[in-house]
Amino acid sequence: MKLNIRHLTIEYASGGSVVRPVSGLDLSASSGSLVLLLGPSGCGKTSLLSCLGGILTPKHGRIRFGDVEVDALKGAKLTAYRRHMVGIVFQAFNLVPSMTALENVMVPLCNGGVRRRKARARADSLLEQVGLGDRTDDRPSRMSGGEQQRVAIARALALDPPLLLADEPTAHLDSIGVEGVMRLLRELADGDRLVVIATHDERLLPIADRVVELVPKTTRDLREHVTPLPMERVAVQAAFVAGMPASTR
Amino acid sequence: MVMRSAFRDLQWRRRRVLIAVAGTALVFSITLVLSGVSHGFDVETDRTMASFGSDGWIVRDGAAGPFIGQAPLPGSTVEAVRSETGITAANAVVFSRKTVGVGSPKEVNLFGVEHRGVAVPAVDHGRAPRESGEIVVSTRLHYGIGDKVLLSGKPFRVVGTISNSTVVAGVPNVLVTLTDAQTISFAGQPIISAVAVKGTPRVVPPGTRFMHNADARRDLLRAVSNARSGINLIGLLLWLVAATIIGSVIYLSALERVRDFAVFKATGTSNATILADLVLQAVLLSLVAAGVGLLVATLIGPRFPVPVVIPVSSLVLLPTLAVAVGLLASLAGLRRAIAVDPAIAFTAA
Numbered sequence: 001m002k003l004n005i006r007h008l009t010i011e012y013a014s015g016g017s018v019v020r021p022v023s024g025l026d027l028s029a030s031s032g033s034l035v036l037l038l039g040p041s042g043c044g045k046t047s048l049l050s051c052l053g054g055i056l057t058p059k060h061g062r063i064r065f066g067d068v069e070v071d072a073l074k075g076a077k078l079t080a081y082r083r084h085m086v087g088i089v090f091q092a093f094n095l096v097p098s099m100t101a102l103e104n105v106m107v108p109l110c111n112g113g114v115r116r117r118k119a120r121a122r123a124d125s126l127l128e129q130v131g132l133g134d135r136t137d138d139r140p141s142r143m144s145g146g147e148q149q150r151v152a153i154a155r156a157l158a159l160d161p162p163l164l165l166a167d168e169p170t171a172h173l174d175s176i177g178v179e180g181v182m183r184l185l186r187e188l189a190d191g192d193r194l195v196v197i198a199t200h201d202e203r204l205l206p207i208a209d210r211v212v213e214l215v216p217k218t219t220r221d222l223r224e225h226v227t228p229l230p231m232e233r234v235a236v237q238a239a240f241v242a243g244m245p246a247s248t249r
Numbered sequence: 250m251v252m253r254s255a256f257r258d259l260q261w262r263r264r265r266v267l268i269a270v271a272g273t274a275l276v277f278s279i280t281l282v283l284s285g286v287s288h289g290f291d292v293e294t295d296r297t298m299a300s301f302g303s304d305g306w307i308v309r310d311g312a313a314g315p316f317i318g319q320a321p322l323p324g325s326t327v328e329a330v331r332s333e334t335g336i337t338a339a340n341a342v343v344f345s346r347k348t349v350g351v352g353s354p355k356e357v358n359l360f361g362v363e364h365r366g367v368a369v370p371a372v373d374h375g376r377a378p379r380e381s382g383e384i385v386v387s388t389r390l391h392y393g394i395g396d397k398v399l400l401s402g403k404p405f406r407v408v409g410t411i412s413n414s415t416v417v418a419g420v421p422n423v424l425v426t427l428t429d430a431q432t433i434s435f436a437g438q439p440i441i442s443a444v445a446v447k448g449t450p451r452v453v454p455p456g457t458r459f460m461h462n463a464d465a466r467r468d469l470l471r472a473v474s475n476a477r478s479g480i481n482l483i484g485l486l487l488w489l490v491a492a493t494i495i496g497s498v499i500y501l502s503a504l505e506r507v508r509d510f511a512v513f514k515a516t517g518t519s520n521a522t523i524l525a526d527l528v529l530q531a532v533l534l535s536l537v538a539a540g541v542g543l544l545v546a547t548l549i550g551p552r553f554p555v556p557v558v559i560p561v562s563s564l565v566l567l568p569t570l571a572v573a574v575g576l577l578a579s580l581a582g583l584r585r586a587i588a589v590d591p592a593i594a595f596t597a598a
Contacts, residue, residue, distance in 0.1 A: 012592075046595050055515050055591045076519075082591075083517025090594050094512040096254070098261030103253060111518045155516070167595055
């Protein structure tokens with residue numbers, strides 16, 4: 001599947017003002033690759049992920065993933081897209097604290113119509129895959145940041161989505177945890193799956209097939225990254241635009 | 250998974266849930282007991298009315314009833330009624346509110362009755378009063394056969410007991426001979442409160458009217474009508490209190506689970522599923538509270554000084570209303586859950 005982003009502009013309301021973190025972005029990527037969205041805080045990485053995940057509606061532009069016009073989805077079709085096409089690994093892990101690791105992974109499966117027994121087996125298998133086969137009955141509060149992150153990845157993979165989005169996946173991890181998550185994310189970016197990671201952590205550069213640096217237009221002093229990987233800079237406009245309407249889903 | 254999610258969250262917040270269940274259960278139990286008290290008024294009245302075995306009553310024209318609303322009749326009315334066509338039996342009855350005992354006297358309903366025929370309540374132990382100075386008492390007074398009782402200062406000997414015979418909000422009934430009742434209530438004058446009859450008269454003696462048992466029953470219940478209205482109002486308020494408790498818990502739960510709901514939405518969980526989760530919590534809370542409330546009501550009911558007869562309708566209605574209360578109470582939480590923006594899932598915890 002191919003991801004195509006054309007002339008994307010994102011706006012949302014914040015503190016009484018309208019923020020436009022991304023303006024006129026063009027980007028494309030194909031399944032089987034890992035794309036790193038790199039840039040400082042506020043450059044629009046997370047907003048871009050939100051749009052790809054069908055959570056934020058862009059102000060202008062088009063997002064197409066496979067044959068789905070993501071920006072045009074509404075209601076049940078949008079819910080189905082979020083459920084079956086996208087897996088999201090959140091920066092704060094966002095596991096449900098009252099549920100065990102297994103149950104957290106089962107949530108999208110059961111909501112996706114998978115029967116309970118099959119859902120349990122699939123969740124077990126995913127937790128095994130992320131190295132947590134012996135922690136299925138533990139609640140998030142009894143797990144380290146790295147372990148929680150791996151549960152979150154297992155949950156994101158539950159329905160085997162073709163698009164995996166990860167927002168600052170290493171933000172709350174120690175160096176050992178970072179290594180494990182990097183290896184896992186790299187492994188996931190194969191076959192029919194496209195992995196898009198938003199981060200400002202340059203330790204992730206080596207695992208990327210492609211690095212897209214989101215740089216505020218106002219920043220003139222663009223420094224060069226020392227990386228053997230192909231990297232492109234996409235200038236985005238991070239600006240407060242007072243009085244403009246925001247559109248969020 | 251909805252049920253598991255709802256149940257797990259209740260487990261997670263178990264202290265708060267336990268407090269809410271305890272509070273709501275207490276409210277439900279009081280509501281049940283109050284409905285039992287209100288129904289108890291009916292049950293004791295029906296039991297007393299049935300014990301007379303009459304088809305109707307002859308009362309003074311203009312009187313509101315044979316008991317609370319009585320207007321005394323001359324004793325000779327009985328003979329006049331007996332001679333009317335359609336009447337197969339007729340006996341005089343005297344009713345008044347008196348006290349028994351000294352020191353801390355207890356209020357009683359005094360019935361002066363004849364010893365055979367209509368309006369002679371069945372005695373469970375011993376026999377009906379036949380001679381002056383004999384009395385039959387409700388077991389609620391805790392006297393035994395042979396005990397001495399002071400009724401309005403006049404000594405009586407207990408010759409029989411009737412189980413839990415009460416009327417007018419748990420006030421025990423006592424039976425004495427018609428003559429003794431006239432001595433105590435009407436200074437010995439040959440006056441009666443009403444005439445209990447078998448059959449239906451075509452005409453009644455001048456200055457009297459026929460009253461059906463249903464009207465006589467209403468006459469006895471008139472004494473507790475204000476109390477019943479107050480009880481019903483308190484019951485309504487208690488339902489609102491229960492709804493508030495459950496609503497608070499569900500609303501707090503919705504507030505605290507904003508991130509969970511945002512994640513659910515961001516990962517493709519429909520609004521309907523999230524709402525079902527909250528509704529299920531409200532219903533579970535309500536039903537558990539209703540169950541505990543029923544248990545508490547069963548335990549505390551018999552300790553009430555008035556008869557508490559929890560009607561079957563209330564037992565059916567309680568869980569039904571509890572679910573309705575739970576649903577109503579969860580509305581604010583549901584509105585909050587629907588409004589949750591899935592983009593919150595991307596913000597830092």
